Amino acid sequence: MSKQYLDQSSPRAVSSKRSERMRRILSLLHEHTSRSLGDLARDLSVSEATLRRDLAELDEQGQLVRTHGGARERNSQPEIPVRLRNTSYKREKQYIARRTVDLIPTGPYALALSGGTTTAEVARGLRHRAGLTIVTNSLTIAMECATWPRLKVIMTGGVVRQSSFEAVGSLSEGAFRGINVGTCILGTDGISATGGVTTHDETEARTNHAMVENAGRVIVVADGSKIGRATLAKMADISEVDDLVTDSSADPEALKLIAAAGVEVHVVEMAISPVDEP
Structure with missing residues (x-):
């Protein structure tokens, strides 16, 4: 396969440092709607030349609109693409994943996973489990999971969303409704007692609700920034959630309301970095 073909058909590789910078650009624009080149360069502590390259790539991907001077x-694109979320709250997600893995029974078991960086961390924590079947609509x-020989992987069909790399729509919904799983692990863009479990895209929300419907248990995994927040489309009512696993940065009042709605809340303390643990 030629290099030219790969360049045209595959997503560009993004370094961890640049990925975080591009994520911050989108977050700043989401907060302020528009920013000048000088303001962004100052906020991010980078040169304007570096920033121009980032803005050009994000504009090409349809994530923002370049203007004269900023x-x-x-x-139409309020959510941050999944490939730029990998460095956001990474340590918190690792702790959340470890706690979630402890909630999954050993032995033969079927588990559904929605897309997202936190659910991906959960999948990595399960890679040595034997007899586990993973059902997912996430390409990533x-x-x-397909590279781990102990796991059986079932991938749903559907139309792939560019920003999340998740297959959605009637094909994916039908697949989830045709399979019974012991537990569904749901990533989210926001969870609150009144708003339920939410995401940015209504089609993705419908697909994920089909996952919830045939699960014996529903576990939501969300870092502290998602707690008490509600976005556009509801994936599940709070009454459909059995467990929430989050970190100690979450709003305590929002957690109290979620717990009062009947959800078992698991809060992991952020003590030391996983790389520093023995």
């Missing part, structure tokens, strides 16, 4: 938010999770 950039503005693209209203399915590809990673």
Whole structure:
């Protein structure tokens, strides 16, 4: 396969440092709608030349609109692409995943996983489990799990969303409704007692609700920034959630309301980095 073909058909590789910078650009634009090149360069402590390259790539991907002297938010794309979320709250997600893995029974078991960086961390924590079947609509999770010989992986069909790499729509919904799983692990963009479990895209929300419907237990995994927040589309009512696993940065009042709604809340303390543990 030629290099030219790969360049045209595959997503560009993004370094961890650049990925975090691009994520912060989108977050700043989401907060302020538009920013000048100088303001962004100052906020991010980078040169304007570096920033121009980042803005050009994000504009090409349809994540923002470049303007004369800066950039503005693209209203139709409020969510940050999954490949730029990998460095966001990574340590918290690792702790959340470890606690979630402890909630999954050993032995033969079927588990559904939605897309997302936190659910991907959960999948990595399960890679040595024997007799486990993973059902997912996430291309990234399915590809990673397929390399682990102890796991059986079932990938749903559907239309792939560019920003999340999740297969959605009637094909994916039908697949989830045709399979019974012991536990569904749901990533989210927001969870609150009144708003339920939410995401940015209504089609993705419908697909994930089909996952919830045929699960014996529903576990939501969310870092502290998602607690008490509600986004556009509801994936599940709070009454459909059995467990929430989050970290100690979460709003305590929002957690109290979620617990009062009947959800078992598990809060992991952020003590030392996983790389420092023995």
